[in-house]
Amino acid sequence: xxxxxxxxxxxxxxxxxxxxxxxxxxxxxxxxxxxxxxxxxxxxxxxxxxxxxxxxxxxxxxxxxxxxxxxxxxxxxxxxxxxxxxxxxxxxxxxxxxxxxxxxxxxxxxxxxxxxxxxxxxxxxxxxxxxxxxxxxxxxxxxxxxxxxxxxxxxxxxxxxxxxxxxxxxx
Numbered sequence: 001x002x003x004x005x006x007x008x009x010x011x012x013x014x015x016x017x018x019x020x021x022x023x024x025x026x027x028x029x030x031x032x033x034x035x036x037x038x039x040x041x042x043x044x045x046x047x048x049x050x051x052x053x054x055x056x057x058x059x060x061x062x063x064x065x066x067x068x069x070x071x072x073x074x075x076x077x078x079x080x081x082x083x084x085x086x087x088x089x090x091x092x093x094x095x096x097x098x099x100x101x102x103x104x105x106x107x108x109x110x111x112x113x114x115x116x117x118x119x120x121x122x123x124x125x126x127x128x129x130x131x132x133x134x135x136x137x138x139x140x141x142x143x144x145x146x147x148x149x150x151x152x153x154x155x156x157x158x159x160x161x162x163x164x165x166x167x168x169x170x171x
Contacts, residue, residue: 044090044138055089062162063089063140066125066132071106074161079108083168085159090138092117094164095157096171103149103156108164110157111149118157120145133157 046054051064061067076085085095085108094117095110103109116136123132123144133142142163149156 042137042139046138051089056162059088059162062160063087063138063142066123066141067160068143069107069160069162073106074108076108076161076164076166077106079166081166081168082171083166084114084171085110085164085166087135087138087140087142088163088165089140090135091165092135092137094118094135094142095159098171101150103158105156105158107143107158108161109149110159111151111153111155113157118142133159135163 048064052060055063058069062069079097079100081097083097084093085097085100086093093114095113099110099112101109101111113133118133119136120131120133123130131145133145134140135142140163141160143157143159146156146158147154
């Protein structure tokens with residue numbers, strides 16, 4: 001009984017989040033991808049037309065429109081080889097496989113990004129405050145960071161697999 005309740009809550013939460021994201025975009029909320037929270041331009045900047053050519057529709061939705069992929073839909077969630085997870089928008093290395101763990105949330109999760117790879121800002125959508133994580137080089141939305149992760153940081157970087165690529169290599 002407990003397992004089916006947990007699955008129901010995960011599916012219900014993801015469905016609610018996806019519907020809320022669609023409504024949020026429909027009513028005109030738009031991410032500011034031209035500059036970092038510091039007000040300085042990102043190193044990698046493209047027009048919307050260029051981003052559309054570079055990314056799949058699903059990647060564009062996540063990286064440029066702050067969408068969220070369905071839980072358990074990304075092959076990267078099950079990726080267990082040694083390697084590097086990079087931004088699908090600009091190819092900046094973001095996370096080492098050494099910091100990846102199974103959070104049982106349905107999204108690839110990490111307890112620490114690579115130094116200088118990501119930036120965070122407060123996301124107040126859906127009536128709550130969360131810490132949004134984005135690529136520090138192109139501003140692409142990656143996911144959110146929560147304080148319920150494992151040691152040694154206690155953080156859970158809950159990332160969208162569509163926002164990343166994986167390259168197997170010794171790390």
